[in-house]
Amino acid sequence: MTGETILHVDMDAFYASVEARDDPTLAGIPLAVGGAGARGVVMSASYEARAYGVRSAMPSVQARRLCSELVFVPPDFNRYQAESKAIREVFESFSPLVEMISLDEAFLDVSGAGRLFGSAEDIAHRIRERIRSDRRLNCSVGVAPNKFLAKLASANAKPDGVVVVRANGIRAFIDPLPVEDLWGVGEQTATALRRLGARTVAELRALPRGALAKALGQNAAAHLMNLAEGSDERRVTPHEPAKQVSAENTFERDLDAPEDINRELLRLADRVAVRLRKNLISARTVTIKVRFSTFKTLTRSRTLEEPTAVAEKIAQVARELFEGMRLDRPRIRLLGVAATGLISGEGGEQLRIDDRPDPWRQAEEALDRVRGRFGSSSAGRAALADRTPVRRRPRGR
DNA sequence: TCTGGGGTCCTCATCCTT
DNA sequence: TCTGAAGGATGAGGACCC
Numbered sequence: 179m180t181g182e183t184i185l186h187v188d189m190d191a192f193y194a195s196v197e198a199r200d201d202p203t204l205a206g207i208p209l210a211v212g213g214a215g216a217r218g219v220v221m222s223a224s225y226e227a228r229a230y231g232v233r234s235a236m237p238s239v240q241a242r243r244l245c246s247e248l249v250f251v252p253p254d255f256n257r258y259q260a261e262s263k264a265i266r267e268v269f270e271s272f273s274p275l276v277e278m279i280s281l282d283e284a285f286l287d288v289s290g291a292g293r294l295f296g297s298a299e300d301i302a303h304r305i306r307e308r309i310r311s312d313r314r315l316n317c318s319v320g321v322a323p324n325k326f327l328a329k330l331a332s333a334n335a336k337p338d339g340v341v342v343v344r345a346n347g348i349r350a351f352i353d354p355l356p357v358e359d360l361w362g363v364g365e366q367t368a369t370a371l372r373r374l375g376a377r378t379v380a381e382l383r384a385l386p387r388g389a390l391a392k393a394l395g396q397n398a399a400a401h402l403m404n405l406a407e408g409s410d411e412r413r414v415t416p417h418e419p420a421k422q423v424s425a426e427n428t429f430e431r432d433l434d435a436p437e438d439i440n441r442e443l444l445r446l447a448d449r450v451a452v453r454l455r456k457n458l459i460s461a462r463t464v465t466i467k468v469r470f471s472t473f474k475t476l477t478r479s480r481t482l483e484e485p486t487a488v489a490e491k492i493a494q495v496a497r498e499l500f501e502g503m504r505l506d507r508p509r510i511r512l513l514g515v516a517a518t519g520l521i522s523g524e525g526g527e528q529l530r531i532d533d534r535p536d537p538w539r540q541a542e543e544a545l546d547r548v549r550g551r552f553g554s555s556s557a558g559r560a561a562l563a564d565r566t567p568v569r570r571r572p573r574g575r
Numbered sequence: 576t577c578t579g580g581g582g583t584c585c586t587c588a589t590c591c592t593t
Numbered sequence: 594t595c596t597g598a599a600g601g602a603t604g605a606g607g608a609c610c611c
Contacts, residue, residue, distance in 0.1 A: 192611095212579075219579050221611090234611080237577045253580090280582085280611045362584095364609050397585075426580060463603085473578075479604060512579085 181345050183289035183298050184414065186320040186328035187269065187305060190337045192282035193222035196261050197251050199314050207249060214238055214250035217428050217511075221253055225337060258282075261313070268308050272301055277414045285325050287414035302340045326361055326410035327351070333359070348408035353380035360405050362398070370394060382406045419520070423461070425449035426514030432471045433510040443500065444493040445562050446515035451489035454517060455546055460485035461517030464495040468503070469512035478503060485521055489559075490538040492517065 189195065193211040198204045208227035212220045218238035220227075230245035242248055262281040269276045272295060275287035288301050295301045302319040309317050320331025322343040330352065335341040343351050356378060357363050357371045370393045376382040382390075383406040391399040404410065425446045433439050443466070454460055465479035478499040486492060496515050 188611095217577090217579080219577085221579070235579080237579095240576065240578095255580095283611070362609065366608060395586075420582080421584095422582065424581060428579060465604090475606085477605060481603065514580085516581095 182321050182323050182342060183287060184322055184325055184328045185286040185288055185298060185302055185305070186322075186325065186332040187284050187286065187302075188318050188320075188329075188332045188336070189265070189282035189309075190316040190318060191222055191224055191228075192261075192315075193253060193258055194224040194227075194251075195315050196258060197254075198224060200257075204249065204251065208232065208245050208247060209249050209251065210238070210241055211251050211253050212238055213252070215430055217430060218250075255281075261315075264313060265309060265315075268305065268312060271308075272305060275414045275416060277416050277418075285328065285414045299340065299342050302342075306338075306340065323348075324408075324410040325412050325414070326405055327408060329361065330355065330359060352406070352408055353378065353383075355379045357382050360402060362401060362405075367394065367398070367402075379406050419522075420457075421520060422516055422518045423450050423453050423457075423459075423520065424465075424514060424516035426467060426512060428469075428512045429510070433513070434507060439500065439510065439513065440497055441562060442513050443496040443515060444489065444559070446513060447493035447496055448489040448559060448562070450515050450517050451487055451492055451542065452546065452549075454487035454520075455543070459520045459522050460487040461492075462519030462521065463517070464492050464499070465514075465516040465518060466496045466499045467512070467514030467516070468500070468505075468508070468510060469514075471509040471511050473511070475512075476503065479518075481519065485519070488536065488539050489542055 194209050197211060198206075198209060206226060207224070208230060209224040210220045210227055210232060211222040212218050216239065220232060220234050220236045220238060220241050222234055223232045223241070227241070227245060227248055230248070232241045232244055232248060238250065258281050262278070265282075266276060266278055266284065269284055269286055273286050273288045273291045275290075277285045279285065286301075286305075288295070288298050291301060292298075295304060298321045302321050306317055306319060309315055316338045318332050318335040318338060319340045320328040320333070320335055320343070321340065322328040322331050323345050327343045327348065331341040331343045356368075357376055358368045360379065360382075363371070371377075371382060374385055374389055374393060376385055382402065387399060387403065390402065393399075394402070427442065427446065429442075433442065450461075462485045463479055463481045465477055467475060467477050469475040480495055480499060482491075482495065492515065
């Protein structure tokens with residue numbers, strides 16, 4: 179098969195569709211998945227909700243203003259992850275070259291699948307049929323000669339369709355699109371481009387390269403020019419290992435008490451460490467993120483001598499980083515903990531110099547086993563027991 | 576107007592090593 | 594021994610994506 183052999187499959191309103199499928203009382207109504215509280219945002223909206231102007235990433239307060247009967251459901255990422263895995267298996271039955279780029283999107287290279295399944299366009303239709311019959315969900319598929327064009331094509335195929343961009347129709351397809359449709363162009367870059375007089379892809383391509391490089395930097399300018407010409411050399415690469423594991427939480431009410439802050443840092447470190455151990459990796463660098471009530475956000479990080487997957491150790495570094503910021507009566511809206519510099523294997527603190535196992539590690543692994551057997555809420559750290567709970571974003575409707 | 580959570584990638588500054 | 598350039602590692606911040 180030659181030419182248009184890259185597929186981009188995008189699930190339609192993924193989280194909302196999974197919720198509506200699994201609970202028929204939610205089907206056919208304006209539905210939003212996300213936090214319903216004062217600081218929540220919409221993560222996914224059903225097409226019935228979108229008819230009112232509700233969009234993902236929109237503050238929940240605003241969404242409710244647009245649609246008073248909007249029903250909110252809290253997200254359940256474990257279920258979405260399981261669904262994503264099932265969908266990936268459908269993709270992999272058509273091609274081994276599947277690159278999941280999020281829970282609900284994937285690129286497929288079907289250049290070797292023609293003999294078995296027909297043209298790329300045929301495969302796109304077959305995938306949609308399989309997803310609908312096996313998973314009872316809808317998706318849209320873009321078919322094109324490269325990833326960038328396939329992604330644009332799937333966006334044009336929404337909802338529930340297939341769009342093919344042929345090699346001889348690339349310019350006609352991309353020229354009228356707004357620059358915001360290009361991969362990597364967000365609000366800031368779009369504003370810079372508008373200042374240069376480019377609102378569409380065709381106008382962007384006509385810009386002098388020097389002016390573009392001056393406004394955006396050499397690399398970004400070269401990247402955008404490539405896309406504006408419809409070219410994209412990136413290959414479909416299955417199974418890229420994660421480079422970061424992070425957890426963060428926005429509080430319903432700003433934090434200021436040191437004991438609350440320390441407890442939340444431990445809670446976040448615990449979430450990160452559980453995932454590190456589950457994936458048999460450890461981290462060399464710990465980063466904290468602090469967002470104040472003003473929305474100003476700071477990060478601080480430190481690289482450790484030994485990689486770790488122990489919550490207690492990550493939390494200790496997080497606390498030290500926080501104390502090092504020397505904040506005077508901070509009002510904290512969000513705290514985050516991230517682990518980077520990931521290496522496979524759980525080395526580091528597993529054995530100490532004197533060869534005695536780390537007691538914290540042993541305790542946390544014991545917790546992992548209990549949680550694995552009886553559920554994630556079956557056991558926890560005493561320090562996180564809800565004596566004086568920090569009010570977190572409500573998980574209910 | 577009000578801005579979640581989990582990520583990737585890039586730039587720039589600084590420090591250290593060669 | 595001192596100095597400067599080059600380059601890698603690290604840290605911080607920001608833009609962007611879904």
